[in-house]
Amino acid sequence: MTQQVPSTEPELAGVRNFRDVGGLPTVDGRRVRHGVLFRSGHLAHATDEDAAFLAGLGLHTIFDFRNAADHKLEGPDVELPGVRNVNLPLSDPADGAEFWKMVRDGELDQLRAILGDGKAAGRMIASYRSIIRKRTAEHARVLRSLAEDSVPALMHCAAGKDRAGLSVAVTLLAVGVEREAILADYLESNAKHRRYVVRRSGTSSAAYSPEVMELLGPLFDARAEYLDAAFETIEATWGGVDAYLEQGLGLTPATRERLRDRLLD
Numbered sequence: 565m566t567q568q569v570p571s572t573e574p575e576l577a578g579v580r581n582f583r584d585v586g587g588l589p590t591v592d593g594r595r596v597r598h599g600v601l602f603r604s605g606h607l608a609h610a611t612d613e614d615a616a617f618l619a620g621l622g623l624h625t626i627f628d629f630r631n632a633a634d635h636k637l638e639g640p641d642v643e644l645p646g647v648r649n650v651n652l653p654l655s656d657p658a659d660g661a662e663f664w665k666m667v668r669d670g671e672l673d674q675l676r677a678i679l680g681d682g683k684a685a686g687r688m689i690a691s692y693r694s695i696i697r698k699r700t701a702e703h704a705r706v707l708r709s710l711a712e713d714s715v716p717a718l719m720h721c722a723a724g725k726d727r728a729g730l731s732v733a734v735t736l737l738a739v740g741v742e743r744e745a746i747l748a749d750y751l752e753s754n755a756k757h758r759r760y761v762v763r764r765s766g767t768s769s770a771a772y773s774p775e776v777m778e779l780l781g782p783l784f785d786a787r788a789e790y791l792d793a794a795f796e797t798i799e800a801t802w803g804g805v806d807a808y809l810e811q812g813l814g815l816t817p818a819t820r821e822r823l824r825d826r827l828l829d
Contacts, residue, residue: 581724633657723760
């Protein structure tokens with residue numbers, strides 16, 4: 565059965581969570597330009613029609629934030645002619661490999677032990693905090709690339725929710741988009757037609773029972789508390805967004821201004 569996708573978005577058969585970030589308002593009254601910054605889940609399963617649509621966007625660069633384990637599981641992105649592909653992992657493939665194997669293969673009792681009683685949400689919050697603290701070089705590289713020549717750009721990870729979500733959020737912070745607008749865009753990943761499809765190794769109904777799906781839910785949700793944890797980490801570690809961008813990412817005022825010129829109307 566064909567999913568009903570809002571008419572303002574393309575219906576991509578093999579790519580989840582695609583959208584144009586254009587239109588979001590900045591605190592000084594400008595807006596993100598349409599057609600310069602896109603986000604999505606991975607492109608490994610893009611159909612020929614999907615690839616033709618993506619090629620028609622005139623992309624300069626695709627930033628793939630997946631790691632080697634993700635590539636092994638899902639496959640490489642489809643190749644788009646004339647588009648630069650930059651693989652910039654925001655998570656270590658060794659970090660949590662056994663955990664994600666448990667998510668796919670674990671029995672109910674095992675899932676209860678590792679995910680129940682708030683453990684799943686706690687793991688996501690810790691991951692968001694860690695990416696902000698530890699992946700400053702990667703985020704700096706993305707922002708400098710966008711300021712120089714890399715737009716239009718597409719940012720993606722596996723689901724297009726967490727690693728790509730944080731990179732998009734950092735980019736939007738850097739050009740002065742309103743915090744509420746950044747959160748609203750992030751939460752769009754919860755729409756049914758955008759959500760990552762959970763795949764479990766079992767084929768019985770028990771593998772996808774209501775309790776199993778409830779336990780797994782926090783891993784695949786976009787939750788305000790996750791993004792709030794990232795913002796709180798910026799405040800706690802650097803004292804604010806400007807200091808994070810200048811001290812944490814090493815961005816000069818000139819680079820930020822070029823970035824704004826590239827991305828904003």
